[in-house]
Amino acid sequence: MYELLPLNVLNIMVYIYIMADDTCIINDTSNNDPYTCLEHYYAEVSDFTPYTRLLFIDSLLETTDDKFSQYINDNTFALVYKYNTDRGSIVEFLNNFTNITRIGFAFHGPSLYNVYKDTHFIHSELLYTLDDISENQTIFSDNVLFIKDVMQLYSSSLQYIDFLACNTLLYDKWKKYFSLLQRFNNTITIGASSDDTGNIKFGGDWIMESTSENIESIYFTQNIQYYKYLLDYSITSLLSINRHGNSQTAIKSDGSVIAWGNKSTGGSITEAPSYMERSQRQNIVKIWTNGDGSGSAHLALKADGSIIGWGNSNYSTTVPDGLDSPGPIEDNKVIAVYFTVYSWAVIKGDGSVVSWSQINPAFTSSKSALLGPGSGVVSIIPSGASGFIALKSDGSRVSWGTTEPPTSVTAVGNNYTKLYEGGSGAFAALNTDGTVITWGNNSNGGNSSAVQSQLTNIVSIRSTRFAFAALKADGTVVT
Numbered sequence: 001m002y003e004l005l006p007l008n009v010l011n012i013m014v015y016i017y018i019m020a021d022d023t024c025i026i027n028d029t030s031n032n033d034p035y036t037c038l039e040h041y042y043a044e045v046s047d048f049t050p051y052t053r054l055l056f057i058d059s060l061l062e063t064t065d066d067k068f069s070q071y072i073n074d075n076t077f078a079l080v081y082k083y084n085t086d087r088g089s090i091v092e093f094l095n096n097f098t099n100i101t102r103i104g105f106a107f108h109g110p111s112l113y114n115v116y117k118d119t120h121f122i123h124s125e126l127l128y129t130l131d132d133i134s135e136n137q138t139i140f141s142d143n144v145l146f147i148k149d150v151m152q153l154y155s156s157s158l159q160y161i162d163f164l165a166c167n168t169l170l171y172d173k174w175k176k177y178f179s180l181l182q183r184f185n186n187t188i189t190i191g192a193s194s195d196d197t198g199n200i201k202f203g204g205d206w207i208m209e210s211t212s213e214n215i216e217s218i219y220f221t222q223n224i225q226y227y228k229y230l231l232d233y234s235i236t237s238l239l240s241i242n243r244h245g246n247s248q249t250a251i252k253s254d255g256s257v258i259a260w261g262n263k264s265t266g267g268s269i270t271e272a273p274s275y276m277e278r279s280q281r282q283n284i285v286k287i288w289t290n291g292d293g294s295g296s297a298h299l300a301l302k303a304d305g306s307i308i309g310w311g312n313s314n315y316s317t318t319v320p321d322g323l324d325s326p327g328p329i330e331d332n333k334v335i336a337v338y339f340t341v342y343s344w345a346v347i348k349g350d351g352s353v354v355s356w357s358q359i360n361p362a363f364t365s366s367k368s369a370l371l372g373p374g375s376g377v378v379s380i381i382p383s384g385a386s387g388f389i390a391l392k393s394d395g396s397r398v399s400w401g402t403t404e405p406p407t408s409v410t411a412v413g414n415n416y417t418k419l420y421e422g423g424s425g426a427f428a429a430l431n432t433d434g435t436v437i438t439w440g441n442n443s444n445g446g447n448s449s450a451v452q453s454q455l456t457n458i459v460s461i462r463s464t465r466f467a468f469a470a471l472k473a474d475g476t477v478v479t
Contacts, residue, residue: 048096051077055164055219058107061231068106071224073217076104087123087146100154102162104219109165109197109232110174122146133176148184155185162191162208162215166232169194169209170283170303178210191215198230249287249298257284257300290339291315299344305333307346316344316358323354331373338380338388345380345388353377353390355400370398370406381419387427389419399427399440420461420468428468434458436470454478 053076061068062080069078077097079090107119121127121143131137132144140148151158161181168174169192178190191208198204206216206224216224251257283303289296289311297311299319306324309317323334323346331350338345343357353371371377376393387401400406420428426446428438436455440446445468448455457473470478 045096048077049099051075051097052099053077053102053104053219054079054094054097054100055104055106056081060108061106061229063229066228068227071220071227073219073221076219081122083120083122084124085122087142090122091146091149094150094153097154099157101157102160102218103150103154103158104162104164104191104215106164106231109163109167109193110171128177128180130173133173133180137180144180147181151181151185151188158185158188160189160191162219163193164197164206164215164219164231166193166196166198166204166230168192196230196232198232199227200225204230249289249300251284251287256282257287286337288337288339290341290344292341299337299339301334301337305330305335305349307334307337309344314358315342316356318356318358320354320356336379338382340382340387343388345382347377347380348373351375351377353380355388371400389427401426401440418461420463426463426468428461428463430458430461430470434473436461438468451478 055072055076055078057069057078057080059080059082069080072078079093081090110119119127123142125141125143128144129141132140151161163178168178174192178192181190182188189211191213192210193207194209196204197206205214206220207214249257284300285303287298287300289298291297291312295312295315297309297313297315297317299307299309299317301307307319308324309319311317322332329349331348333349334346335349336347343355345353345355347353350373352373352375371390377390377398378393379391381389381391387399390398392398398406418430420430426438426440426442426444428436428445428448430436434457436448436458438446438448444466445463448468455470455478458470458478459473460471462469462471467479472478
């Protein structure tokens with residue numbers, strides 16, 4: 001635990017550095033070897049009373065071509081921190097301020113293409129941990145205690161804490177963190193954003209949606225209009241572009257999705273046949289595309305763990321009930337997506353698997369105990385045109401296809417080099433010793449007993465919807 005101690009600094013240009021051994025050194029401009037230490041913050045100060053606002057600025061915002069701290073106004077004091085900045089140095093320095101009404105934190109907000117990215121703060125630790133925001137938690141990490149003590153230090157004057165970062169209000173863990181701070185002091189108002197914060201050119205603004213307050217003039221001069229970036233991990237309006245055949249999709253920095261190209265294959269979501277309301281196509285974090293030269297479909301994962309689909313209906317755009325609105329329960333949310341040409345499969349938070357295919361509307365894995373909640377599926381291998389093989393945490397495997405229900409695969413050990421699906425519920429595994437094992441739909445290649453003695457020294461396998469062909473090292477083919 002640390003203690004808030006006074007530190008008097010008068011009439012000098014102050015630089016505070018953190019040495020490699022975490023020792024805080026204060027010196028003047030005579031320091032001529034800045035590379036031996038990490039610059040923390042500086043100011044020409046003779047009187048701290050004019051400062052009514054503190055703004056903690058992540059040093060990642062201090063780019064060589066545009067330093068975020070240059071835009072602050074005369075009533076705001078900027079503290080630029082690095083992730084290994086010593087916590088004690090800041091604690092001491094904060095005692096100089098006696099009239100702080102507002103504290104802000106400026107950093108890159110949670111990225112829409114990486115929902116689970118953690119936010120680091122000082123002392124080489126996270127701003128908060130998942131344990132910190134768990135229900136009825138009473139023991140907190142040091143950075144949470146640091147913020148709590150700062151709130152206590154200025155309790156007689158502090159009214160607002162603002163988080164200048166994109167998208168924090170979109171995520172439950174951030175909302176829980178904000179609630180935690182208000183537990184510490186319920187008279188303080190938390191400002192946070194549900195969209196892009198920063199450059200208006202890229203769709204940003206300085207409005208805290210939690211309070212509907214524009215904080216632009218509170219912390220900054222008018223020159224903030226020249227700041228080049230968004231407070232997000234993206235600095236352009238498009239986070240990603242997904243190209244497939246004659247239709248393309250892109251995720252914008254506000255989390256919405258746009259599409260262009262052939263309308264019948266998903267090149268539009270604003271008109272038939274793939275029209276979606278604007279509210280449906282917001283908060284997108286990733287897009288996948290299946291299909292072949294004849295058509296395609298798109299599947300998008302949203303920040304709340306739900307999914308939406310659009311494009312050519314022959315490629316399975318209809319999302320099963322429940323996956324498009326998982327609700328607040330983490331177990332219902334989609335955490336991984338896999339696809340073949342015609343089919344889709346997802347792993348949910350409870351470890352269960354759901355799959356679907358337009359080729360056979362009855363094709364499903366959700367009713368199988370082998371792939372139900374708690375089944376321990378850790379990943380899925382797409383196989384062939386419409387089959388899947390699930391790998392479970394205990395090392396076992398389950399295969400299924402459009403006409404073949406989920407089946408436990410006991411014959412395949414850990415020595416296979418590749419798995420194949422024939423397209424109609426038949427599977428094959430090529431082992432490291434050149435032998436082959438098959439299973440599934442007997443009529444389409446799942447039973448290889450008639451040629452098993454010939455399946456040696458195999459180097460590759462090819463499949464159709466109804467059969468397999470194996471190429472041997474001597475150039476002959478077994479069918």
